[in-house]
Amino acid sequence: MPSLPDFPVFDGHNDALLRLWRSPDPQAIGHFLDGGADPQGHIDLVRAREGGLAGGLCAIYVPSERVLDDQGNWPTPSREDALEATTAMAGLLHRLEAASGGGLSLCRTAADIRAAMARGSFAAVMHIEGAEAIGADLDLLYLLHAAGLRSLGPVWSRPNIFAFGVPFRHPHSPDIGPGLSGHGKALVRACNDLKIMLDLSHLNEAGFWDVARLSDAPLVASHSNVHAICPHSRNLTDAQLDAIGDTGGLVGINFGVMFLTPDSRRDLAMDLSQMVRHVDYIVERIGIEHVAFGSDFDGTTIPAALRDCRDLPTLLAAFRTAGYDDASLRKLSHENWLRVLERTLGG
């Protein structure tokens, strides 16, 4: 078993804010901070410390109605709903920091993340997954940046004024629908100017290549896997992986079984070696510098071999068994994310 202090995990995606915002339990936020008798979801600060989860990108996601339209796509939420959810979850992250007694730190730079990790404070980076709250004038982008926003996926898997998210299809190519709109191109430029990381994970393929052409930052897919192994539309083709590698970017491996198993089955008994396979593939194709974790904790169904963030050492042990040495485990667990965030957000 790897010892924890050497391999703290900085993770590319969690939905803890959504879980807490939606929870009907008035104790949910208190239990996130102090653990609680009956652990809920995949993350709280007590379990994070136990499992060596040192921090990560905390997503603000506007939930879709779970009713698909005639084409099998999720509807786009209204601007009003998006504004309410986005501003509430941004505020909630600040509230968690204030209430945590130093247990959680909202980080704006790579230096902030390193400092939080060094003092054992959960290093949270504010991320938006689907920018429906932001209008064509982009004014709210500037306000959210001032509130700590440092990472943004223009879309979730549905269309908005900026781009077309990739619908969930299996087996299917991610090449579904057109690329970025004019507003989407302006959003990419504004994110580059503000040093907000752009996340490609829910973009369709045309949108991915538009960002690749426009952005001056490393290309990042914070929670996506290998299409050659699991041909889901949310996963990355070889050409996309190559582009990410060429820019010094990063893929965060998603722990969701539907993005890992070749047939996209919700196979809870899936062996952790299946996750190693995805990482092996990326390592062989573009190198160990370009892969890390993007768990999707609190947002997806993970293998039963992992209860929640407490079992990250079990996952790292699977990589150790597969031959990953200390230097590789350090890159996988946190060094790669810190390098990319340093280049993108600044020191």
Ligand SMILES: [Zn+2]
């Ligand atoms: Zn997602």
